[in-house]
Amino acid sequence: MPTDAQNERKPGGHINRRQLLKYSVQGTALTALGGALPHPTQAGVASFIKEPAKNGKIVVVGAGAFGGWTALHLLRKGYNVTLVDQFGPGNNQSSSGGETRLIRAYYADPIYTDMAMRALTLWKENESKMGQKVLHQNGLLLFNYPSSKAESEAAVSIYKKAGLPLEKVSLDDAVKRWPQIGIEGLDHVMYDPTAGYLDARKGCQAVCDLFVKEGGTFLQQQVKQESIKGGKATAITLANGNVLEADQFIFACGPWLTRLFPELTKKLIVTRALVFFFASPAGQSDFMENKLPTWMDRDMAGPFRSFGVPGRDFRGFKLGLTPPDNNVTDRFDTYNRFVKPEEFELALGVIKRRFPKMVGQPLIEQRVCQVTMTPDSDFILDTHPEADNLWVMGGDSGHGYKQGASFGELAANTVAGEKDKMKKFALKRLIG
Numbered sequence: 001m002p003t004d005a006q007n008e009r010k011p012g013g014h015i016n017r018r019q020l021l022k023y024s025v026q027g028t029a030l031t032a033l034g035g036a037l038p039h040p041t042q043a044g045v046a047s048f049i050k051e052p053a054k055n056g057k058i059v060v061v062g063a064g065a066f067g068g069w070t071a072l073h074l075l076r077k078g079y080n081v082t083l084v085d086q087f088g089p090g091n092n093q094s095s096s097g098g099e100t101r102l103i104r105a106y107y108a109d110p111i112y113t114d115m116a117m118r119a120l121t122l123w124k125e126n127e128s129k130m131g132q133k134v135l136h137q138n139g140l141l142l143f144n145y146p147s148s149k150a151e152s153e154a155a156v157s158i159y160k161k162a163g164l165p166l167e168k169v170s171l172d173d174a175v176k177r178w179p180q181i182g183i184e185g186l187d188h189v190m191y192d193p194t195a196g197y198l199d200a201r202k203g204c205q206a207v208c209d210l211f212v213k214e215g216g217t218f219l220q221q222q223v224k225q226e227s228i229k230g231g232k233a234t235a236i237t238l239a240n241g242n243v244l245e246a247d248q249f250i251f252a253c254g255p256w257l258t259r260l261f262p263e264l265t266k267k268l269i270v271t272r273a274l275v276f277f278f279a280s281p282a283g284q285s286d287f288m289e290n291k292l293p294t295w296m297d298r299d300m301a302g303p304f305r306s307f308g309v310p311g312r313d314f315r316g317f318k319l320g321l322t323p324p325d326n327n328v329t330d331r332f333d334t335y336n337r338f339v340k341p342e343e344f345e346l347a348l349g350v351i352k353r354r355f356p357k358m359v360g361q362p363l364i365e366q367r368v369c370q371v372t373m374t375p376d377s378d379f380i381l382d383t384h385p386e387a388d389n390l391w392v393m394g395g396d397s398g399h400g401y402k403q404g405a406s407f408g409e410l411a412a413n414t415v416a417g418e419k420d421k422m423k424k425f426a427l428k429r430l431i432g
Helices: 017-024 065-076 110-130 146-162 171-177 200-213 254-260 341-354 401-415
Strands: 057-061 080-084 100-103 140-144 167-169 188-192 196-199 217-219 223-229 232-238 243-245 248-251 269-278 294-298 306-309 317-321 363-373 380-384 387-394
Touching (some): 110 200, 200 217, 223 248, 254 363, 387 401
Parallel strands (some): 248 387
Antiparallel strands (some): 140 188, 232 243
């Protein structure tokens, strides 16, 4: 039986704006988060009313997807919040930098599905305050193999329970609807119309700007060390010699967690992630965001997986992948970030197999980003074993940006004592 979304789909595989909005907010009251929606105004636009000031100062270290949103949510709870980042929000050394990140609810774990849908809602509610568009819901194609059957079945079940649209498309129908794609080696294609992408570095800057606009303090400084006495963190020292005292400290600094807390992060691994931009064919629009969804290649048995964003904002066709044998944990902030020739060949192989009409298009840009992996790919949100007011937050594991808005909300609720710490995000998994 077709879903409501399928019945109301417009030509080209899209659903109308009313239905898309409906499905985008389905996950806002799901069980994993416990974050209440702000009260709407009479005009139907979310209005954030800052709570009365609390007797507490909080310092958040790291202005990426996790730290920036956490600081904003805490500020709106009435805390005095200072956000610190050594290179600035969305900088090109961070895990949250770059042009774009996918946002999708396609998970085998309902906790992350819930967070992704809540994040969609939070971006929608805040874009008008930011004065710019960051969220782009142009859909997601999932190229599934026999090796990804278990993941696909789990995702279908989760989507169904959440009331979200997820369509299984036969290979014949897929090439009719999206003639740009190649189907070699695939079992089937899944289509998620609520998914899409976020502007990454712009999004980090927009969150930080909104944080400052609403009364927060941002400092571009490096944190050198923290001070812990009597089971409490008392202050942090900055590179310029200044000392910041606070009641709570949250460290959300990506791979730099391994530098600041080596004893707590022995099992964290920092890996390289490669991003390529190819020129779209001149005079053609087939590979632009209004004609082609974002995509993920889900070969669970292969040596690597790839993903991408069609041409947008005049940047070219994006292809991302994480090649094998890519551990840079011990030198993540000192190595030269360049793509190896054999890694470029991997990218060309993806183009040939999945987007044959792009073969021969020149490479116009390449980047090396970084991913901080936990052993189980779950995030980190826990207190330091020697200081119950010092929080460690991170472990993006290659899927953190899409969750930043909602994970930041969860962190703020947990730090404020409104939610219990989740065992799933405990630090003890990484010690030893």
